[in-house]
Amino acid sequence: MRRVYFDHSATTPIDTAVVDAMTPYLTEYFGNPSSFHSYGREVRKAVEAAREKVALAIGADPKEITFTSGGTESDNMAIHGVAYMNKNKGNHIITSAVEHHAVLNTVKALGKEGFDITILPVDKYGMVNPDDVAAAITDKTILITIMHANNEIGTIQPVKEIAAIAKARGVYVHTDAVQSFGKIPLNVDDLGVNLLTLSAHKFYGPKGVGVLYIRKGTRWKQTLMHGGSQERLRRTGTENVPGIIGLAKAAEIVSANLQKEQDYLTKLRDKLIKGVMDNIDKVILTGHPTQRLCNLASFCFEYIEGESQLLSLDMKGIAASSGSACTSGSLEPSHVLMALGLTHEIAHGSLRLSLGKDNTEEDVDYFLEVLPAVVQRLRMMSPLAED
């Protein structure tokens, strides 16, 4: 059976060039980069070269790059570290209703610890309004954390505008760029953010390794994990060396191919969206019509429940997701879809198709061929479709 992977927002296959780059660090170069001897030094050199590659890819200085265990840890570290280091200045944190749980739950946890939190609403396309940000800032605001692009609906947030507003008011900005890196040109100075999160497995790198960019001069401190003095005290614990090497290689590759991939994926995505909208009734496109990730098509199909849809597609060899991978399998409707103002029934019928560089037009054709029967069968079973 044909297998089509349309779930690149959940995770990506590792690029073979990335695996090749990692392999020596899984075999020959096994030293601990903190070790003083030659086994350590050769690995230290590789880790620092990796740091330079990542810095280059996002327009940062290598000293501003800290390697972490993934996007979740970077988000937690960024937000908690700024919050606790700037308590003396204020206790107000602003975020949006459509953030990943790694951000939203971290901010909410700070809310329980006495911080004052504002969760901004979004419009029906999932977009935060910069005016709302400006209006929410108070004398006590210390941090605004708004994602660069949404993982469920692909909407790209006006982070640059938000950062300009924040800067004028002396407020730090963190952005979760886990989904956007490698898909939108990304430069930390152009965006104007103080902190930024990346996760390797979303851009053809390995799982279990991420980056936290921290702009020089930002009042931030490691507040979550205590231990040795790795990563200039920013992230303790023996470095995931093969992971770091793989992340850097992946960053290098996606940066080099950005324009080409963006054009290619946009074409595939648009074909897919058009095919769905033209051939299925009672379906809505979720997320912004134009300000959206080049690789993400997301829909809600009326009268249908998401998991049944996934299961039906899976039986045809198509891997997709409904809402975020982190919450599928849980019974809660996605907070992102809820924030768009959709009803529960509609939100339950969500389908996310996230494309990657190895997908082809044939993959899209196959999906479009399979989809109508899947939708029809489920609607036929649905008591909601009666009326």
Next chain:
Amino acid sequence: MRRVYFDHSATTPIDTAVVDAMTPYLTEYFGNPSSFHSYGREVRKAVEAAREKVALAIGADPKEITFTSGGTESDNMAIHGVAYMNKNKGNHIITSAVEHHAVLNTVKALGKEGFDITILPVDKYGMVNPDDVAAAITDKTILITIMHANNEIGTIQPVKEIAAIAKARGVYVHTDAVQSFGKIPLNVDDLGVNLLTLSAHKFYGPKGVGVLYIRKGTRWKQTLMHGGSQERLRRTGTENVPGIIGLAKAAEIVSANLQKEQDYLTKLRDKLIKGVMDNIDKVILTGHPTQRLCNLASFCFEYIEGESQLLSLDMKGIAASSGSACTSGSLEPSHVLMALGLTHEIAHGSLRLSLGKDNTEEDVDYFLEVLPAVVQRLRMMSPLAED
């Protein structure tokens, strides 16, 4: 030049069987284990099989195994999670002066947050006295965290006795078994601990992945990282799948070969210790003479500074360490050696040789051949050696 790696306490080479086990998960099986579709399910199955292997290796139930990003994270998670979940019962935590920084600094940080902490002294061999533990427990004690074996001097702590005392007083025990696993038979029920830390790269597994064992019924909660609902809410963030697979394979291998390796390494270690003590004057063996890890020989050479020693050995192709890998490169004398009651000068002359399964008698012979000239040259340069 001959190269001899005597720094297995800092990190170990990855077993080739472990790399082989990981490779499919770096290439073909790339799915996110939280994903619903076939790409996710095949990986989920592998992760759960890995959990079972690890559980088997330490006599636990798979549900008691949580995968983390390494020993440091496991230590932090264990201690912080118990502290915050048992605040209502009490605020007293007991640890020892020779713990790894991942434990010691976490406990100290809790001290600053209002917890009452006791840091127990050790005897001249680095051993905690169970009577001291018994005497330190109060009505407010909620956690005792004492490592299984020390990373700098190899002393094995009486964790079983301590756990028995703690249990009788209704106090939880965590042990950092990062250095002992694979070197001493280890069974969580036999030890009687509630929580236990492992780190894969110390037993021929990959860097950046660890385990926290949490005994069923222990009042513990994830308190450090917020995000998705992976690992049954115990550890959020996309799982480091290849790392987990590698960790489990490594655990399986070291468990199977434990007795054989222990015998082999004990023989090498004893030869090394005897060779040093017989051929060099003004040297002391640090750590316990008998209750010590089978692979660890540690010394202090009078009149010599540790880094000069490492550098000299490194020039001869021998990789060793002075104190803990995490603190070498920093200018602080090791807290472990200080806790033994050694003077600064003596502590600065520390040398740790930690053997591994690929070391040979010839490696030991070579080291013993090289060492006297190294010591002599440095002593000749030392102003301390005059008197």
Next chain:
Amino acid sequence: MYSEKVMDHFENPRNVGEIENANGIGQVGNPSCGDIMKIYLVVEDNIIKDIKFKTFGCGAAVATSSMVTELAKGKTLEEALELSNAAVAQALDGLPPKKMHCSNLAADALHAAIKDYQEKHKSA
């Protein structure tokens, strides 16, 4: 995650649809989860002669609906009322722990349909 039986019942659900001349109809729904099950019965001589379902829900919801209709068909109302959630789940070779509540729904929908029939035919 799902057993082969579940997958089979999801892929080839038995007794899907509506019955126009049903003499018992039951619907249950869990608004927090969003799933809804509707069961149609034709009861004759205290025996379930025909049964059909419509379901909006996850794979387990579809499969348990299908299974419950199969188990109930041909049974007396008393026997059908004794059909438990556990029996439905067991007939499907088990359900993932998170999905156990789906089997509740299926049995509940069946029981609701029987109650509806009994209400309507009380006087008889």
Next chain:
Amino acid sequence: MYSEKVMDHFENPRNVGEIENANGIGQVGNPSCGDIMKIYLVVEDNIIKDIKFKTFGCGAAVATSSMVTELAKGKTLEEALELSNAAVAQALDGLPPKKMHCSNLAADALHAAIKDYQEKHKSA
């Protein structure tokens, strides 16, 4: 981490040892770090004719000691007093940031030895 020059001076330190008839001796030590440097001078006609060192310290400490003796040898006391930490570090093609304080120690030890000589020969 260390430059080739540092490694060379560590491996083949110049001017190691004591001078029995030294007319200037300086010792500095940083007890918190544990390193100690001792410098022996033979000064004749205001010129450093001979110089030796003994050092207990890290690789950088040994190398900077060695380098400072080489730089000072043959210099007048005034010239030697102007030898800065930066000059020592530079002559070694730089030191890792964490190790910069070692070069302080070497220059300090030299200056202490010169002061010692000058104290002893003040009356002259």
